[in-house]
Amino acid sequence: MESTGVRTERPSDGVLLITLDRPERRNALDGATSRSIAAALDALDADPSLAVGVLTGAGGTFCSGMDLRAFLDGDAPEVPGRGFGGLTQAPPAKPLIAAVEGFALAGGCELVLACDLVVAASDAVFGLPEVGLGLIAGSGGLLRLPHRVPRSVATELTLTGDRFGAADAHRWGLVNRLVDPGTAAAAAVDLATRIARNAPLALAATKRVLAAADLPVAEAWDRQESELAAIKATEDAREGARAFAEKRTPRWSGR
Template structure:
């Protein structure tokens, strides 16, 4: 049994980079990977200095899904209350970006879908092939894919198990930024930097509103949004933003 950690953690300023470190298995997820990612995401949310997370994979692939060898031995990668890879059922409050090279298949595609934004290399490949293996994409793939791309296309992909390219994902609106092979992490760091430059309370509240609002009854939208928005408007950062604009300088955010 290898002593190599299942993930690598890299702090780059306000950005936490999580790299699944199992290239020999195309970064397939076992229980150890799920536990390590869950712990890293808890660190992301708990830290006042960290503002954005990135998940990527080592060795030229994002993630090939569940480790079938571990599954055949009776191990399940899902964590109670957290789901597959420690994130599919409970996402962090702070923004999370998937930096995708190579394969993002099955659970790997579901992991990417659990992230808020996706940056992908032109050579990357996505798919939910579970039906081809007698399984169901039950870690969010069937729920989220139809929310992120046209529903008819999502249904066809789910029923056939066919792969789709990063270029198609970009055309459908799933992939935010499409970059040359080898450039996904760098482009994700650039995007994370753009996000991290903004007021952290405002960013977190904006993510929460956009993720929750589709499930709000129309008659309750404003009442449900109001306390989230008011908490930001009443913050010290809101005053700092106004002062910085008036004084023609960059704001210094405090996260309060």
């Protein structure tokens, strides 16, 4: 599928690769591109043959944030109900991996923070510089960064607007895998393929329970128990047990 500013392909079973394709604008997002991302994420969630998404950028840059020229012309990169890039307010139900090359700045960094896992080239650069522009990182950056790096680090980075490198992001825990420049997408697809071998319903339920981890303990536990009861009743749970007993690869049905 190809749409405005976005390419999608299936590089491996169960994996959807979503590529921001505006290299001439360093993959800055306008309204049309944001709507295309939202459509790709909707397709990821709606297709039972897909289990994991990978989000990356063409031309050696992940995303430089909002397309300021489009913004000055009155074109906003937010999708109603979905947020910046059609992602930051309402991430997909299925796992999403950011594959970062080059710059992931401002809204681009907020896209990364909305993903579940991050694979980054060793020379990638991140940052939330909005305070230097008289703005705030209002597409989830201020809410998510303190949960992905130490709070004191998040406070310094958001108050100074300083950029930070992939090595520091990996050391702080934001980046899961640090790879050679030019290989982030391939490494992210490899990771996605490993994840996609697992039961799709269990993957989505696991993501929901992880999201509840910051709730009060009793509420989080109730959420976990509800998800567990639902998963135990699925055909995939029975198939997993049968496959283990028969020493074979499970054949997931998504039911």
